[in-house]
Amino acid sequence: MTIVKTTYNRRSFLQTTVLAGGGMMLGFSWLASCNPTPEEVLNMPKEWFNINGFLKIGENGVVTIMSPNPEIGQNVKTSMPMIIAEELDVDWKNVVVEQAPLNTDIFTRQVAGGSQSIRQGWQSLRMAGATARHMLREAAAQQWQVPVAEITTAAGMLYHEKSGKSIGYGEVASAAAKIPVPEEVQLKDAKDFKIIGTSRKNVDGKKIVTGQPLFGLDYKVEGMLIAMIAHPPAFGMKLKSVDDSAAKAMPGIKDVFTINLYNEGYEKQWSDTTAFDELVVVVGNTTWEVMNAKKALRIEWERTSAAENTEGYMAKMAALTAKPATQLRKDGNPEAAFKSAAKVIERTYTAPFLPHNTMEPMNFFAHVTADKAELVGPVQTPEFMEKTVAARLGLPLEKIDIQMTRQGGGFGRRLYGHFVVEAAVISQKMNAPIKLVYTREDDMTQGIYRPAYHVTYRAALDANNKLIGFHIRGGGIQDSPVHADRFPAGAIDNYLAEDWTLDSNISTGAWRAPGSNFIAGAEQSFLDEVAEAMGKDPIEFRLELFDRAKKNPVGKNNDYEAARYAGVLELVREKSGWGKNDPAGVHRGVSAYYCHNSYVAQVIDMVLEDGKPLIQKVHCAVDCGIVVNPDAAINLVEGGIVDGIGHALYSTLTFKDGAAEQSNFDKYRLIRHSEAPKAIEVHFVSNGIDPTGLGEPLNPPIIGALANAMYKATGKRVYDQPFLAGGQILG
Amino acid sequence: MATFNLNINGKKQQVDVDPATPILWVLRDHLNLVGTKYGCGIAQCGTCTILVGDIAMRSCMLPVSQIGNQAVTTIEGLSEDGDHPVQKAWLEHDVPQCGYCQAGQIMNAVALLKANPKPSDEEIDGAMNGNICRCGTYVRIKAAIKSV
Numbered sequence: 001m002t003i004v005k006t007t008y009n010r011r012s013f014l015q016t017t018v019l020a021g022g023g024m025m026l027g028f029s030w031l032a033s034c035n036p037t038p039e040e041v042l043n044m045p046k047e048w049f050n051i052n053g054f055l056k057i058g059e060n061g062v063v064t065i066m067s068p069n070p071e072i073g074q075n076v077k078t079s080m081p082m083i084i085a086e087e088l089d090v091d092w093k094n095v096v097v098e099q100a101p102l103n104t105d106i107f108t109r110q111v112a113g114g115s116q117s118i119r120q121g122w123q124s125l126r127m128a129g130a131t132a133r134h135m136l137r138e139a140a141a142q143q144w145q146v147p148v149a150e151i152t153t154a155a156g157m158l159y160h161e162k163s164g165k166s167i168g169y170g171e172v173a174s175a176a177a178k179i180p181v182p183e184e185v186q187l188k189d190a191k192d193f194k195i196i197g198t199s200r201k202n203v204d205g206k207k208i209v210t211g212q213p214l215f216g217l218d219y220k221v222e223g224m225l226i227a228m229i230a231h232p233p234a235f236g237m238k239l240k241s242v243d244d245s246a247a248k249a250m251p252g253i254k255d256v257f258t259i260n261l262y263n264e265g266y267e268k269q270w271s272d273t274t275a276f277d278e279l280v281v282v283v284g285n286t287t288w289e290v291m292n293a294k295k296a297l298r299i300e301w302e303r304t305s306a307a308e309n310t311e312g313y314m315a316k317m318a319a320l321t322a323k324p325a326t327q328l329r330k331d332g333n334p335e336a337a338f339k340s341a342a343k344v345i346e347r348t349y350t351a352p353f354l355p356h357n358t359m360e361p362m363n364f365f366a367h368v369t370a371d372k373a374e375l376v377g378p379v380q381t382p383e384f385m386e387k388t389v390a391a392r393l394g395l396p397l398e399k400i401d402i403q404m405t406r407q408g409g410g411f412g413r414r415l416y417g418h419f420v421v422e423a424a425v426i427s428q429k430m431n432a433p434i435k436l437v438y439t440r441e442d443d444m445t446q447g448i449y450r451p452a453y454h455v456t457y458r459a460a461l462d463a464n465n466k467l468i469g470f471h472i473r474g475g476g477i478q479d480s481p482v483h484a485d486r487f488p489a490g491a492i493d494n495y496l497a498e499d500w501t502l503d504s505n506i507s508t509g510a511w512r513a514p515g516s517n518f519i520a521g522a523e524q525s526f527l528d529e530v531a532e533a534m535g536k537d538p539i540e541f542r543l544e545l546f547d548r549a550k551k552n553p554v555g556k557n558n559d560y561e562a563a564r565y566a567g568v569l570e571l572v573r574e575k576s577g578w579g580k581n582d583p584a585g586v587h588r589g590v591s592a593y594y595c596h597n598s599y600v601a602q603v604i605d606m607v608l609e610d611g612k613p614l615i616q617k618v619h620c621a622v623d624c625g626i627v628v629n630p631d632a633a634i635n636l637v638e639g640g641i642v643d644g645i646g647h648a649l650y651s652t653l654t655f656k657d658g659a660a661e662q663s664n665f666d667k668y669r670l671i672r673h674s675e676a677p678k679a680i681e682v683h684f685v686s687n688g689i690d691p692t693g694l695g696e697p698l699n700p701p702i703i704g705a706l707a708n709a710m711y712k713a714t715g716k717r718v719y720d721q722p723f724l725a726g727g728q729i730l731g
Numbered sequence: 732m733a734t735f736n737l738n739i740n741g742k743k744q745q746v747d748v749d750p751a752t753p754i755l756w757v758l759r760d761h762l763n764l765v766g767t768k769y770g771c772g773i774a775q776c777g778t779c780t781i782l783v784g785d786i787a788m789r790s791c792m793l794p795v796s797q798i799g800n801q802a803v804t805t806i807e808g809l810s811e812d813g814d815h816p817v818q819k820a821w822l823e824h825d826v827p828q829c830g831y832c833q834a835g836q837i838m839n840a841v842a843l844l845k846a847n848p849k850p851s852d853e854e855i856d857g858a859m860n861g862n863i864c865r866c867g868t869y870v871r872i873k874a875a876i877k878s879v
Contacts, residue, residue: 072829073827073828073829073830073866074828075828199825201822201825202825202827202830204827204830205821205822205825205827206813206822208821208827208830208833208834209806209813209818209821209822209827209833209834209837210766210806210807210809210810210813210818211764211765211766211767211805211806211807211809211834212766212807213765213766214830215768215830215831217765217768217769218765220763220765226760251732251749286756286760286761287756287759287760287769288748288749288752288753288756288760289749291772357865358829358831358865359768359770359776359778359829359831359832359863359864359865359866360768360770360829360831361769361770406829406830407829408768408829408830408831408832409829409831409865409866410829411865439772440770440771440772440773440776631825632825635825635826635828635868635871636828638867638868638870638871639828639866639867639868640867641867642867642868642869642870643865643866643867646867664771664772664773664775665770665771665773665775665776665863666773666775670863670865671867671869672860672861672863672869673855673856673859673860673862673869673872673873674853674856674857674860676867676869676870677870678852678870679870680870
């Protein structure tokens with residue numbers, strides 16, 4: 001039994017403000033006649049009793065649990081409430097889930113980023129459930145005049161064994177709400193979990209498959225106008241002049257004007273990264289009318305800094321990798337090791353810029369009045385954007401209200417909420433509720449892109465083919481992918497890691513598994529080549545390195561646990577039958593990587609069809625500690641694998657004269673049905689360790705397994721992403 | 732502007748719009764049927780798929796003036812209470828991640844299964860390749876289609 005100190009402040013117990021009736025689409029008269037979803041089929045209580053900010057209990061025992069974090073497809077809207085429900089000890093079928101609004105007084109870290117929602121929410125969610133359970137037990141104990149220690153719970157019921165009394169949570173909820181918050185509470189033992197570790201369906205599943213309003217783009221209120229922006233056609237340009245006469249005269253158009261995102265002297269937070277500060281805005285009645293008016297704008301732009309071209313920055317990056325860079329870590333004497341080496345293997349890997357391409361383009365609703373701002377939509381960083389909007393509008397923080405919708409993908413793009421500020425500024429100017437909508441082209445051509453990367457690996461082998469030195473040097477545009485303390489640091493005596501960054505007017509930022517989404521593939525491809533040069537099996541070679549790092553680690557700050565790393569690799573070896581039951585005619589590649597606190601190992605089974613790679617199966621082993629919602633976790637694992645394979649094989653954003661050359665899905669390639677693996681088999685390590693995330697650890701390593709399988713299939717190594725540049729759709 | 736009498740999900744609807752307006756925006760902005768999603772606007776991602784008669788069409792490039800009296804079915808009209816076999820299969824396989832593309836995937840799958848009740852893997856790929864899922868739920872979509 002774990003006892004934890006409760007850490008609520010007083011405001012955690014105040015009524016939370018959520019939009020009525022699940023929140024969305026208040027102006028829609030038809031909503032009332034909508035068919036109920038399973039959660040609404042429950043007999044809804046007449047009265048709710050707020051136990052704490054995370055949950056309320058109705059007089060009939062139905063429980064509403066608030067899901068605090070942004071839902072971008074990682075399933076936290078189901079899995080986070082499951083953790084609360086576990087400690088509360090209720091039947092999941094009596095739970096209704098609501099998306100919590102931004103409320104930093106109650107909730108900690110309402111951010112979707114870094115695969116941290118479950119990991120960092122684990123304790124506070126359990127505590128919220130356990131605290132409520134304790135208060136319910138206290139209330140029952142007082143009612144029955146028995147010691148609280150004698151009160152047990154199960155599935156939303158309270159029991160006193162000695163007297164044979166029992167009562168439902170709902171019947172004591174009113175009294176429980178008045179019980180003082182305990183200073184410490186007991187958490188369940190993992191062996192007693194009844195909800196955590198069992199598969200529960202997506203709480204929004206039925207709404208999704210029946211097309212009910214859920215997403216930011218679906219949000220609407222009476223009198224709402226539609227706004228769109230026009231931005232410079234290329235990076236390093238700004239607005240010179242606008243002739244809006246034709247646009248303004250078009251049907252349904254209310255106004256055309258320009259906005260600036262940030263006040264002069266405003267100190268930007270990291271989440272304020274944006275491509276362009278000054279934008280032209282068109283506001284009108286309907287999306288189609290505004291889209292057409294936007295096309296009728298006659299805008300002159302002027303250049304403010306040099307235009308980037310793909311050949312140009314790729315050459316600049318190669319030049320930076322070719323010369324000494326910032327030393328991040330040095331173990332032993334790598335210079336001497338390379339000098340004395342019998343053989344040096346040197347390979348260079350590159351990757352292009354990538355837009356995030358969430359299927360739901362950027363959008364946000366804003367209704368700003370003289371004294372408050374109401375904002376609704378998809379954003380991964382509501383608590384950061386609250387500050388930015390407050391500063392921009394000159395309103396106090398408590399006057400900024402942000403509600404989160406379900407989000408049509410995130411992948412890091414919605415960490416940068418400039419579109420929230422844009423919506424707020426436009427609404428303020430119009431003095432009306434507006435919804436800002438980006439077209440796909442707006443979204444793709446003014447992104448906060450995954451940086452373009454460039455890295456060179458070198459390995460020194462002695463005359464006995466022993467690995468005696470390792471060197472990594474690389475960087476990227478505005479961000480380096482080199483993680484100096486990650487494997488194989490700690491496993492090789494002589495090690496050197498260096499990096500550089502290159503400035504550019506092209507805006508870059510976090511993209512699902514920043515840095516790792518490139519470096520894992522490069523590193524794991526390189527280790528495959530080293531193993532081959534040493535005449536070793538690639539899994540055996542890695543396990544030897546992990547063994548070294550486990551028994552006698554080099555250096556001090558190694559950012560991984562070698563035993564868990566080896567654990568996933570051994571598990572995938574066993575489950576795939578690697579080396580023992582290799583299927584005939586199938587080419588196999590392996591990879592293992594650790595990032596965002598979770599360990600992953602993968603084996604790809606590939607065949608060639610008309611010279612093109614076809615992935616028959618992916619075997620995947622994952623160590624993310626306790627798996628909260630297994631089937632949903634498997635879904636996320638499958639998605640990460642498809643994502644990694646797709647981007648590595650097909651996706652690229654190139655630049656000419658400062659402009660993105662791909663602006664929509666006619667030129668920009670995303671993986672499609674026929675190109676996905678035919679089967680994905682997922683195995684979780686069972687170890688009872690506190691859970692870690694799954695949003696990001698899956699897509700990085702699969703790129704290495706893919707490259708290694710392609711080598712086995714074709715005899716040729718691939719170094720530059722996308723591996724199938726210009727590839728046609730298979731199937 | 733012109734008046735159009737539409738047959739949407741078995742209901743007569745009258746709208747007064749520019750004849751060039753894609754049916755996608757008529758559904759979303761004028762009829763408050765927001766289950767049909769905008770993804771690319773150039774019929775390349777499949778997010779906006781609806782049925783016109785029994786045929787899956789990309790609503791983002793289909794002008795309202797071309798609909799005539801053909802029956803239009805959107806995700807909202809697939810079943811009265813959300814229990815169309817394809818919707819049920821999607822729930823059973825818990826397909827969605829973010830969920831944004833799934834209405835389009837489902838509508839395309841419905842059209843596929845109407846024309847070919849027992850499609851092979853290759854036939855599923857061929858029919859579904861126009862529908863992008865950025866979250867990568869392709870494996871589950873295929874399993875769901877095969878289970879119907």
